[in-house]
Amino acid sequence: MNIDGSLPEPWGSIGDRLRGRGLRWTPQRETVIAVLADTVPGDHVTAAELVERCRARDGRTVPSTVYRTLDVLEDLGLVRHGHGADGREEYHVLPAGEHGHLHCSSCSATWEITPRQAEAVVTALKGAGGFEIDIGHVTLVGRCADCARDAPASVRR
Amino acid sequence: MNIDGSLPEPWGSIGDRLRGRGLRWTPQRETVIAVLADTVPGDHVTAAELVERCRARDGRTVPSTVYRTLDVLEDLGLVRHGHGADGREEYHVLPAGEHGHLHCSSCSATWEITPRQAEAVVTALKGAGGFEIDIGHVTLVGRCADCARDAPASVRR
DNA sequence: ATGCCTATTGCAACGCATTGCAATAAGAGG
DNA sequence: CCTCTTATTGCAATGCGTTGCAATAGGCAT
Numbered sequence: 148m149n150i151d152g153s154l155p156e157p158w159g160s161i162g163d164r165l166r167g168r169g170l171r172w173t174p175q176r177e178t179v180i181a182v183l184a185d186t187v188p189g190d191h192v193t194a195a196e197l198v199e200r201c202r203a204r205d206g207r208t209v210p211s212t213v214y215r216t217l218d219v220l221e222d223l224g225l226v227r228h229g230h231g232a233d234g235r236e237e238y239h240v241l242p243a244g245e246h247g248h249l250h251c252s253s254c255s256a257t258w259e260i261t262p263r264q265a266e267a268v269v270t271a272l273k274g275a276g277g278f279e280i281d282i283g284h285v286t287l288v289g290r291c292a293d294c295a296r297d298a299p300a301s302v303r304r
Numbered sequence: 305m306n307i308d309g310s311l312p313e314p315w316g317s318i319g320d321r322l323r324g325r326g327l328r329w330t331p332q333r334e335t336v337i338a339v340l341a342d343t344v345p346g347d348h349v350t351a352a353e354l355v356e357r358c359r360a361r362d363g364r365t366v367p368s369t370v371y372r373t374l375d376v377l378e379d380l381g382l383v384r385h386g387h388g389a390d391g392r393e394e395y396h397v398l399p400a401g402e403h404g405h406l407h408c409s410s411c412s413a414t415w416e417i418t419p420r421q422a423e424a425v426v427t428a429l430k431g432a433g434g435f436e437i438d439i440g441h442v443t444l445v446g447r448c449a450d451c452a453r454d455a456p457a458s459v460r461r
Numbered sequence: 462a463t464g465c466c467t468a469t470t471g472c473a474a475c476g477c478a479t480t481g482c483a484a485t486a487a488g489a490g491g
Numbered sequence: 492c493c494t495c496t497t498a499t500t501g502c503a504a505t506g507c508g509t510t511g512c513a514a515t516a517g518g519c520a521t
Contacts, residue, residue: 277449292434
């Protein structure tokens, strides 16, 4: 937050953007925005984690309000939700560019997808039927190069 | 099921396979197997749907037992679980080959991934870092060729 | 400052999925 | 057929996420 107590953009102007759409600026939404403004841009957090952080700022925070606020912010393009390897929700704050994840079901590690990998996958699907994948929406599961080398043919989940 | 009341393979021999591993053949598992044997091989069903079908056969069926049985069957390779576009669990019965799904967030349709698309994605990731994707584990979300043509640049979720 | 319209909230209930634990029952061995 | 080991079950509780509804409260217009 800035020295005068205001939030850095784009968070500071959200009140106006909401009102401009006939929506409202409420204390509950202010709490969610404050939490989001505290996260590293491009970072990702689970929905449950965001609820928890809101409760830390305001003990009266109720989950459904947070989830609904996140929906609204998603419409404004300020966050994007996706699903982790286990299907749970996670939010990308201020998403920029192709941002996604790979999860190795063998060693349980998760990585960011590199621009090169994203490009490769997007192009592959685009070329084979024209599907435009939103690579950030789901975590791609499989085995990393290391694990694949160690146990080439075993069955996994 | 066969005319003598037995189940077609591989379902009929599951009791033996379980016992061979030191596991047990129980009435509850029999119910789950009967339900699975009734589904089209290669088909996919949500976990909740399977629980429901089990309840139809045996009203005393309890969810946790079904989920645990599915875990065991997954170890045997008879089913594979994945996550739909909304993150919910879905099971592929008797999975064969690369089997996955694409979901269009614009028109909400879902398709099977074609062998050609699967091949393209697998190869793309393999080539860009060596990651071996399990393409059946998650439903890939994005926009189908038709929707992409209609609204090329809009923001979606 | 007041009133009105309706977006938003809080609550309660529901659905899906998982987990710990004590009681039950497979099934192998004698 | 009986015993013993322990895999499995059922239950209850927990966590995540969504939804319907009545009450509340933004905020625009007067």
